Amino acid sequence: MERVLRTYEEINEKIRSGKVVVVTAEEVIDLVAEKGVEKVAQEVDVVTTGTFGTMCSSGAFLNIGHTKPRMKIHEAYLNGVMAYVGLAAVDLYIGVTQPAKDDPLNKVHPGEFKYGGGHVIQDLVAGKDVLLEAYAYGTDCYPRKHLVTWINLRDLNEAYLFNPRNAYQNYNVAVNLSSKTIYTYLGVLLPNLGNAGYSSAGQLSPLLNDPYYKTIGVGTRIFLGGGVGYVAWQGTQHNPGVERTERGVPKGGAGTIAVIGDLKGMSPHWLWGMSIRGYGCSLAVGLGIPIPILTEEILYYCSVRDEEILAPVVDYSHAYPYGTGEILGYVSYAELRSGKIRLGGKEVPTSSQSSYARAREVALILKSWIQEGKFTLTQPAFPLPGVESGVRFRNLVERPASVNSELVGR
Amino acid sequence: MNATKKVVLRFPSDIADRPLVCELALQFGLRFNILRASISPHREGIMVMEVIGKEKEEIEAGLQYLRQEGIGVESLSQDIRMVEARCVHCGACVGVCPTEALFMEKPSYLVRYDESKCIACEMCILACPTHAMEAVI
Numbered sequence: 001m002e003r004v005l006r007t008y009e010e011i012n013e014k015i016r017s018g019k020v021v022v023v024t025a026e027e028v029i030d031l032v033a034e035k036g037v038e039k040v041a042q043e044v045d046v047v048t049t050g051t052f053g054t055m056c057s058s059g060a061f062l063n064i065g066h067t068k069p070r071m072k073i074h075e076a077y078l079n080g081v082m083a084y085v086g087l088a089a090v091d092l093y094i095g096v097t098q099p100a101k102d103d104p105l106n107k108v109h110p111g112e113f114k115y116g117g118g119h120v121i122q123d124l125v126a127g128k129d130v131l132l133e134a135y136a137y138g139t140d141c142y143p144r145k146h147l148v149t150w151i152n153l154r155d156l157n158e159a160y161l162f163n164p165r166n167a168y169q170n171y172n173v174a175v176n177l178s179s180k181t182i183y184t185y186l187g188v189l190l191p192n193l194g195n196a197g198y199s200s201a202g203q204l205s206p207l208l209n210d211p212y213y214k215t216i217g218v219g220t221r222i223f224l225g226g227g228v229g230y231v232a233w234q235g236t237q238h239n240p241g242v243e244r245t246e247r248g249v250p251k252g253g254a255g256t257i258a259v260i261g262d263l264k265g266m267s268p269h270w271l272w273g274m275s276i277r278g279y280g281c282s283l284a285v286g287l288g289i290p291i292p293i294l295t296e297e298i299l300y301y302c303s304v305r306d307e308e309i310l311a312p313v314v315d316y317s318h319a320y321p322y323g324t325g326e327i328l329g330y331v332s333y334a335e336l337r338s339g340k341i342r343l344g345g346k347e348v349p350t351s352s353q354s355s356y357a358r359a360r361e362v363a364l365i366l367k368s369w370i371q372e373g374k375f376t377l378t379q380p381a382f383p384l385p386g387v388e389s390g391v392r393f394r395n396l397v398e399r400p401a402s403v404n405s406e407l408v409g410r
Numbered sequence: 411m412n413a414t415k416k417v418v419l420r421f422p423s424d425i426a427d428r429p430l431v432c433e434l435a436l437q438f439g440l441r442f443n444i445l446r447a448s449i450s451p452h453r454e455g456i457m458v459m460e461v462i463g464k465e466k467e468e469i470e471a472g473l474q475y476l477r478q479e480g481i482g483v484e485s486l487s488q489d490i491r492m493v494e495a496r497c498v499h500c501g502a503c504v505g506v507c508p509t510e511a512l513f514m515e516k517p518s519y520l521v522r523y524d525e526s527k528c529i530a531c532e533m534c535i536l537a538c539p540t541h542a543m544e545a546v547i
């Protein structure tokens with residue numbers, strides 16, 4: 001058993017007395033290079049991480065309050081974007097990838113996807129009025145059938161972000177081997193290996209600094225959208241069992257987290273509506289997690305550098321859409337961030353989808369919150385499933401059904 | 411009276427080495443000023459130029475010739491601007507910009523725009539998820 005250097009309680013005591021030592025996941029790299037793991041682990045109490053990028057599996061629950069007469073909403077739109085209402089009377093969930101109802105989608109390819117659920121959330125946190133349009137079939141206890149009103153975040157009973165999958169631990173690098181430009185969630189990809197799209201904060205990214213989930217678990221308090229949130233569960237598609245490098249870094253998309261937090265404390269600077277050409281709408285989320293340096297080993301993992309984090313290069317014109325699993329090779333985040341990678345003897349310019357500058361800002365803000373005594377650490381109530389859990393991400397095994405007459409969709 | 415037109419020419423990689431633009435002068439009696447050009451390996455070449463002729467029809471005939479030879483011809487009617495307040499510094503535009511007019515500044519990792527290098531190809535407008543890059547007519 002590894003020697004415990006400090007406990008959560010001891011760290012929080014130091015935060016309260018203003019004596020805590022905090023560095024970011026970027027700053028810790030040079031410190032460790034200079035002084036070594038052992039010494040730095042003695043000195044540093046907390047390492048802060050950060051990321052800011054498009055996270056499609058995000059959305060918010062809103063309770064708008066009851067109308068008079070009462071209404072059990074059956075269909076609702078926020079600024080023209082459909083919200084999910086299959087919940088209690090005035091509870092709504094607005095998902096970030098939902099485009100506006102009148103969006104032409106990809107009818108003229110590549111579609112612009114100007115406004116969607118992510119933009120609604122950004123407008124709400126910016127304090128803007130949002131138009132709610134709601135319909136119902138009417139019941140004895142909820143007779144009202146129609147409602148059009150402005151709503152504002154400050155008046156909502158509850159409004160909380162609940163993102164089923166955020167902060168992917170590593171991700172693909174997308175390229176295009178075909179002879180046509182393609183439009184993907186990893187950006188515009190020019191033909192014949194014209195560029196490469198990637199999306200991870202690498203050495204600053206939360207789960208890449210705690211590769212075996214030794215400190216990040218259910219209940220961990222985090223920076224979310226400029227406010228405070230919590231890890232609610234493992235994220236969807238959590239896949240801890242992917243191949244790892246010698247220092248434990250997964251060589252592809254692995255762990256994920258579901259997160260929750262009060263929208264009322266968040267900021268439009270950190271929840272940014274995205275319009276991804278030819279793909280759809282989404283939301284860029286700022287998210288940061290503090291890592292308590294409980295042991296030397298935990299500090300060692302935090303000192304991971306972009307050079308040591310490898311991402312798989314995948315052809316998004318064929319291998320990705322058709323799920324062939326083919327990987328063209330691996331490149332490090334140091335290469336990706338240099339602006340060019342080498343693939344098959346060719347120099348390929350890179351386009352990032354997640355902002356390293358903003359990731360750094362998240363880690364620095366979280367650091368200052370902790371130093372100023374505004375943010376204490378929580379011990380997880382429950383760990384995320386680890387490598388040994390056997391939890392695996394599976395593809396759907398289709399079981400074709402011949403029930404055409406009973407189908408209800410279009 | 412002279413007629414002028416600013417155009418963006420796109421050369422597919424297989425014809426980038428043929429001297430087609432000279433034909434504007436030789437066959438059509440047109441003059442031209444090359445404003446910006448970018449021909450990089452493995453990529454289509456792009457040239458922005460001002461074509462000058464006696465009449466509009468002459469210019470159109472010359473441009474029509476270039477089109478027949480497989481060159482993409484579009485009129486340059488706009489400048490490209492970055493609305494910094496909308497930029498989240500992701501870098502999605504950087505890898506698609508053919509001239510490095512958009513680049514990642516180090517060590518800040520902030521994305522910067524050097525307008526003097528821009529050839530108005532509009533790739534960044536397609537790539538930017540926050541509508542931070544826009545064409546000014």
Ligand code: SF4
Binds near residue numbers: 490507508530531535
């Ligand atoms: S229009 Fe955009 S992508 Fe094209 S050269 Fe100018 S800045 Fe670069």
Ligand code: SF4
Binds near residue numbers: 504521539
């Ligand atoms: S793609 Fe848009 S938001 Fe991203 S760096 Fe370029 S201009 Fe800024």
